[in-house]
Amino acid sequence: MNSFDFERPPSEPMTALHAWMDEATRTSLPNPNAMTLATVDPDGSPSARIVLLRGLDERGAVFFTNRESRKGLALETNKVAALVFHWDCLERQIRIEGTVEHVSEEESDTYWKSRPRGSQLAARASRQSRPIEDRESFEAACRAEEARFEGREVERPAHWGGYRVALKKIEFWQGMNSRMHDRITYRFEAGDWHLERLSP
Template sequence: MIRDTTPGDPFKLFDTWLEEAGESEINDPTAMSLATVGPDGMPSSRMVLLKGVDSRGFVFYTNFESRKGEQLQANMKAALLFHWKSLRRCVRIEGEVEIVTCEEADAYFASRPRQSQIGAWASQQSRPLEGRFELEKRVAIYAAKHAVGTVPRPDYWSGFRVLPQRIEFWQDGAFRLHDRLVYNRSGESWTTERLYP
């Protein structure tokens, strides 16, 4: 049950829930569904990994030329959904999106395994692929090109930060009498309200 003594800052509650998910989820507790809207007005969602969270928002990284990258640059709004089945909890986030700084993107890219860095160069994400051999060939080409030294971050690869306007915490309850607590941003602070399940 979500206690009545919840913190006034939703990021504190999120950090607590994420830490608990890290102890109970079998796979990626940082996995989240990312929803965007295409130029035709149709929604699109996919799973990505949370790579950072602070008092400003939730950060993930991608190829800007991918479908999600292009949709986000055209419409700088997104929704995120965390579902931690082991805890019977969800967190829903909605807000504006900004591009992370070059320094943030460089630092995260440098922390990735070398093969993942090569993969960022080799994959023309979301574009048609004739066959697996074509991808493996591109990986070999970029592995040879960056065989020595550090692998630079491609210009088309960076991150987005979702700046939440609304965060909903959902806790499963007996007989479908779930707990729902919503934080709404109001200037620099937050207001809260509980919702019927």
């Protein structure tokens, strides 16, 4: 069942966006919330990696990371990003483009507290994206953090938090037989959504 009617597309994308996310979640796909995050480094070089969607509403798509990592430094310099969800078993893809901002400290704290303790300790120990001597040095850093917070909650480091990608452009792609695919794109301009059909 396709919850998006490409012949009579809705005037706004949010209902279909949530419906496609829900339908992907109901499949047997591992991590249906996995998405490619593309950023632009301070020197203008492109970079992409997989992150997990942790929140989605009309304000944007949320993920969390180390803000001193390569992607974090890129987002602090060039506050734009592109996201791609691809669900092969459904022959579907969603592309999102938009500007990027920090989520609130409260949102970052709430998500941090929901993480497994081991993940919290590793996040504190990691100097993400930077060279390390060997794996043992990282494991030693994790053990040091474990000893530091023995018997108490693991504090969220100041450099770890969430980003929100504003929904400025959203494209829905549905694979069809004989490459006669469907593509509809929405752009948010002047406070309203504008849609157009694209050639596959």
